[in-house]
């Protein structure tokens with residue numbers, strides 16, 4: 501039995517050069533009738549399949565034939581005016597129900613034209629029994645800066661096959677990037693073809709929440725236009741990026757989102773800036789404790805945080821699984837700029853060991869008891885940061901090498917679209933994150949707080965130094 505019948509997908513017809521000698525000779529009139537019937541069948545199918553275009557055109561032709569061109573012109577003009585009014589009056593609904601569905605139909609035709617070549621050259625076609633089977637386009641949807649193409653995979657394919665070919669597909673379809681994610685049902689994959697770049701502009705500092713929601717701190721903008729919200733409760737945060745990638749902007753965006761809590765005494769920020777206070781010094785009043793020059797002082801600060809974490813853990817064990825900050829027992833956030841200075845580049849062995857041990861305790865025991873770490877680092881290798889695995893939340897900014905992406909965001913994330921190594925130097929503050937419940941990475945841009953904004957913030961929400 502030929503296995504071909506049970507492989508899902510679209511079968512490419514066998515090449516026309518495989519000519520077979522006709523056995524039966526038909527009279528010419530029979531061939532003409534047959535071809536005419538075939539053409540009519542094709543026309544009818546096309547007419548019905550593309551009803552959204554053929555029906556309006558039929559209506560317009562009928563109008564012209566029965567009522568003349570004046571009525572036709574009046575109708576077309578009326579539709580144009582109403583559509584323009586709708587577009588200006590309520591743009592979101594015009595886009596959602598008017599423009600994007602029309603654009604999706606046009607794009608579907610465009611994608612279909614290049615589809616076969618794209619699938620074959622990206623190794624997404626399956627050859628079996630002298631036939632070629634390719635995935636099928638099921639639906640195309642347009643959004644502000646991207647198109648979503650729902651694809652039915654060929655039997656045996658998985659979404660990661662498409663993720664691996666995403667760069668080829670991006671070039672083939674002439675888009676900035678292609679992301680592949682599992683579709684709504686088994687055997688489907690959604691290809692998101694990114695066209696424009698919604699993160700092109702610098703993101704202004706976001707409003708400071710009056711009382712921070714520790715499960716959802718607003719710190720930037722996602723590629724899909726949503727606010728990027730960071731969960732701090734129950735996690736530790738590692739920011740990784742090459743020099744000048746905007747690690748500072750992530751730190752200050754998080755501090756800004758917590759500033760309301762600092763003012764209310766619900767949050768205590770402890771600053772460690774081994775680069776002599778270059779980064780964090782400017783917002784000094786926001787920090788309840790601060791160390792920037794003396795490494796022994798920094799070690800003592802981390803040890804104190806570890807002690808608090810252990811005390812709280814001992815007290816809260818069996819009572820609650822998540823500590824709730826109060827002015828008497830605030831949320832402690834250790835903000836560390838360039839963590840490698842404490843874990844790898846420090847020459848004093850004893851001090852380094854003390855820091856590593858205390859940091860390990862804070863990272864493992866602090867999450868549930870309100871002692872958190874927000875740390876920035878340039879080099880994500882294990883030799884530089886052995887405790888990398890203890891940071892459940894990681895933000896990958898511009899990185900130097902492709903291999904670093906999976907080190908930061910997890911295995912396979914680069915294949916799934918986290919191109920941290922491709923972020924241009926001219927776009928600091930852009931990075932990739934893995935959101936809860938979403939297996940594909942999300943591109944984000946963190947808000948940028950310049951020095952004046954940080955000084956203002958420190959004056960408004962910070963205490964006396």
Ligand SMILES: Nc1ncnc2c1ncn2[C@@H]1O[C@H](COP(=O)(O)OP(=O)(O)OP(=O)(O)O)[C@@H](O)[C@H]1O
Nearest residue numbers: 702742743744745746747748749928929946947948
């Ligand atoms: N979110 C952002 N949006 C726009 N521009 C930014 C953003 N973040 C940083 N920049 C710009 O990039 C420059 C470098 O940023 P920043 O100092 O934060 O990088 P860094 O990763 O901390 O670098 P280093 O490791 O050298 O300290 C800033 O001076 C600023 O001009």
